[in-house]
Amino acid sequence: MANMTNLAEALGPWLKASRWYSGGPAAVESAIELAGEWEATVLWLVLASGSTHHNVPVVLRDAAGDADDAPRPVASLGGLRVFDAAEDRDGQRALLALACGTEAVHAVASGDVGDPEATLAKLPASVRTTPAEDAPAPPARVSSAKRLTSEQSNTSIVYTMEDGERLILKIFRVLVPGSNPDVHLQAVLSDTGTVPRARGAAHLTWDGQDADVLVAQEFLGGARDAWQVITEGLADSDGSLGAAAESIPRLGELTRRIHDTLAKRCPRVEAEATDRKRIRAAWSRRAADACALVLGLEPWKERIEEVFARTENVTWPPLQRIHGDYHLGQVLDAPDRGWVALDFEGEPLRPLAERNTPDLAMRDVAGMIRSFGYATGSAVAAGADEETMAAWEKAAVDAFLTGYGDIGAHERVLLDALILDKALYEVSYEAAQRPTWLPIPLAGAARILGADPHSLSASH
Incomplete structure (x- = not known):
């Protein structure tokens, strides 16, 4: 030997x-x-x-x-x-x-x-x-x-x-x-x-x-991931969902079933003041990182913090186990079965203890919404009409949320903060790794902030 x-x-x-x-x-x-x-x-x-x-x-x-x-x-x-x-x-x-x-x-x-x-x-x-x-x-x-x-x-x-x-x-x-x-x-x-x-x-x-x-x-043979399914022919869309008008609500339904099951079968914890402070601090850190990399965000720092601060005035739901890195690439369309989720490791760069910590279910919802933004953003980069893709993205988000089910006003405030947080995280990643992709997350941030996305990217 x-x-x-x-x-x-x-x-x-x-x-x-x-x-x-x-x-x-x-x-x-x-x-x-x-x-x-x-x-x-x-x-x-x-x-x-x-x-x-x-x-x-x-x-x-x-x-x-x-x-x-x-x-x-x-x-x-x-x-x-x-x-x-x-x-x-x-x-x-x-x-x-x-x-x-x-x-x-x-x-x-x-x-x-x-x-x-x-x-x-x-x-x-x-x-x-x-x-x-x-x-x-x-x-x-x-x-x-x-x-x-x-x-x-x-x-x-x-x-x-x-x-x-x-x-x-x-x-x-x-x-x-x-x-x-x-x-x-x-x-x-x-x-x-x-x-x-x-x-x-x-x-x-x-x-x-x-x-x-x-x-x-x-192993689900013959399955395609949701990114492939959703982006196929997207650049030729007239802004309506077409065949996706049925499949995207089912994607929302899948997400809700996952969250409901995890909430029932895994321990949940109340969102104490220390939890809210920890999560809010993480949002602010990521926002500061993004603003340091993209100078066009600098004038919007106060507005960014206002979006985050609104979460202090609403009731938070219990924290629970979630997917943690949810996007179109993490869902398969399996023949004769439909949508199936996979890869529950969470964000791989985060420590394991953090990935096992109960979190806001809306984080997964925000991740999928941002994934729709990447689908349309990549289509625009390939030559699709920007306004048409914006219409498709809005329709897709509405259909997904319809399938997911009732989201109360307090959860909507949390969802906006989480979408913005995710978009700013993406800004930092794209600024460092793929600068030509920066317009995609900047558009997502601009939508929450009520800003012109082109003004956000004025300096980098």
């Missing part, structure tokens, strides 16, 4: 080239063998780089035994080839077995895996499986599997089972202690039809801490 220090060094070039890896040189903190009926050695590695830990499951094979259909190895070490477990057939089987019990798998804590003198005890760890509570039975055995290549922060594998069922498994690449909302909230919603049905998850435990590392759920 390979020396773990040498293995970490051998993996270095591959790690550096991987979009999900954010560290420098790494060391193996823990290695757990996933033993089963497969031929190769499957290891769950936890690699440390500074204060960041990454989940890196790999497969070790004898170089002489490579099959013709084997993927390209990510490293070589002596007479061994090292493969990404997400692309190796035995690794794919082991990962799904670990998540939802498709096959027997025995996780062996690895003090004796590899060179006996290698130090692996810095993070003594074990893994455990949590099958989905509402799953009728473990899935059948794997027929085929394929790693998706479009993701950046995590890694997903799509499986076709022997009975025809299709599943998708996600590896959370960064190891963060605590409950991952993508696992917890989708399990809570699994029986409602609003999300793909959960099939299981795996957790890593060490030093009294616990982290979600894998989640498996049904």
Whole structure:
């Protein structure tokens, strides 16, 4: 077996080239063998780089035994080839077995895996499986599997089972202690039809801490995300919703069902003065950041704070669990099923503790409203008529809110503040990353402020 220090060094070039890896040189903190009926050695590695830990499951094979259909190895070490477990057939089987019990798998804590003198005890760890509570039975055995290549922060594998069922498994690449909302909230919603049905998850435990590392759920074949559905042909619209006149209200209905279910099944908390102060302070910080980057916003600072200050004079609803990063790209249109939401991780750059903190449900509503703004803004950038797209956007927002249902006057005040907050966050992002896109969030901010969007972008 390979020396773990040498293995970490051998993996270095591959790690550096991987979009999900954010560290420098790494060391193996823990290695757990996933033993089963497969031929190769499957290891769950936890690699440390500074204060960041990454989940890196790999497969070790004898170089002489490579099959013709084997993927390209990510490293070589002596007479061994090292493969990404997400692309190796035995690794794919082991990962799904670990998540939802498709096959027997025995996780062996690895003090004796590899060179006996290698130090692996810095993070003594074990893994455990949590099958989905509402799953009728473990899935059948794997027929085929394929790693998706479009993701950046995590890694997903799509499986076709022997009975025809299709599943998708996600590896959370960064190891963060605590409950991952993508696992917890989708399990809570699994029986409602609003999300793909959960099939299981795996957790890593060490030093009294616990982290979600894998989640498996049904794969919705043939689905398209709402961004594709909504923007298709949008540039040719006459300002009316057309076919979207039926689908957008249903999107609002989906959002309401998600919020109502989470409010019933997850703890809610009253919005105390400290909560309101914390949320209000975050709005003001983001506004200050945006005003510093786009000088055209400077004359509107007082008006921005007035919009936020109005929330101090209304009753706040209880804070609850929400999606947290809700937009058209987070919803699928599944054949014969309709809208289904996914990716409940929340804003990935926020600390996990914040993403697990109850929040205002109107934040999700604001996120979707801003997503309609991006849909029309991208159409204008592609040559569509600005006034026509403004009419379409207003109609889309009205239809979405109609589907969502009654929003009281106090919630409308909160919604305006959250839309403005989201737009100003987008202003800061676009100013730093995509300046040519700045008109889109500035238009959203201008609508709440009652300003001319062109005047806001006068200086940058």
